[in-house]
Amino acid sequence: MSNQNTISLTASELGYLWTGYSINEMSIWYLTIFREQSNDEDIKNLYRFAIQSTIDMLLTRKEILTNEGYPIPVGFCETDIDESSPPLFTNRYMLNYLHNAARLGLDFHSKSLALATRVDICLYHKDCLTSAIQLYDRVVDLLLTKGIYLRTPTLPTPISPEDIQKTSYLNGWFGETRPMNSMEIANLYSLLDLLIMMETLITGFVQTTKNEEIIELFHEGVKIVKKQYNILSEFLKEDELPIPPTYSAEITNSKKRVFSDRIMVSHIAGLFGSLLSQYGFSLGSVMKHDLVAAYTTQIVKTGVISEKYTKFLIEREWLEKVPGAISRK
Known part of the structure; x- marks a missing residue:
């Protein structure tokens, strides 16, 4: 071999x-x-x-x-x-x-x-x-x-190991609910970090393109990203955990072209693909029903906007084809 x-x-x-x-x-x-x-x-x-x-x-x-x-x-x-x-x-x-x-x-x-x-x-x-x-x-x-690394919060140390004793551990909508566990918290913060980075990047891109179709595409993308950030942040608020700040104030007032339309749309399309992957990975460690529902809903919404960006690239012949299987039909 x-x-x-x-x-x-x-x-x-x-x-x-x-x-x-x-x-x-x-x-x-x-x-x-x-x-x-x-x-x-x-x-x-x-x-x-x-x-x-x-x-x-x-x-x-x-x-x-x-x-x-x-x-x-x-x-x-x-x-x-x-x-x-x-x-x-x-x-x-x-x-x-x-x-x-x-x-x-x-x-x-x-x-x-x-x-x-x-x-x-x-x-x-x-x-x-x-x-x-x-x-x-x-x-x-x-x-x-530089003192600008945002650490995720520390959690109280348990006295001893503990088994899950009630199926209510899975609850998230009604009855007895619980705070998020450390794995759920870790993956939620990772998702928020990616959303924050994407929001700032797309907002900056909007300033530097004159193509109306692309401006509309970027506005739709940033709207979805902001909404997801707000939805996921609510889970941190419920557990009284700190919410990572956005970087929207870190965009300058420059409107001069930095990147071509093709490379900007390609990058954002790729990032939505990465966001989908992160949602899927995070979903695998979730046990709370409300968090499962939130991730599942956002996966669908992310898939829709991701497809829209991909179609935009295909229509302009801006997307290269990944090598694949041969059709035998």
């Missing part, structure tokens, strides 16, 4: 290699802009590190796919960004953006590794995961150093 020269890529390996290439390639342009727009040398250095790690990943992905005879995604180019544009976001938000990006990277690379079997592919994904861990560590360290 170790002779990769005689073993074809599995669908799982191909899917994550190809999709990972597309994500990394698009990320380069966002990382480049935010590196240029930051006036904080610590943040600039962090973005330089992220860019170099992403380039290294891209080169290896390209080599593997090329050797296997698969076409490389075209992606984006220099015309999709304007490095001379003034900052669209503050340093605080750009650091928060990288924090969320590092988290999503950890999720993606760990799943890629879990679905790989060929020796060289496994080794590659291990390297990617190591790079993602290093980036995450550096981002968190800088957030802590």
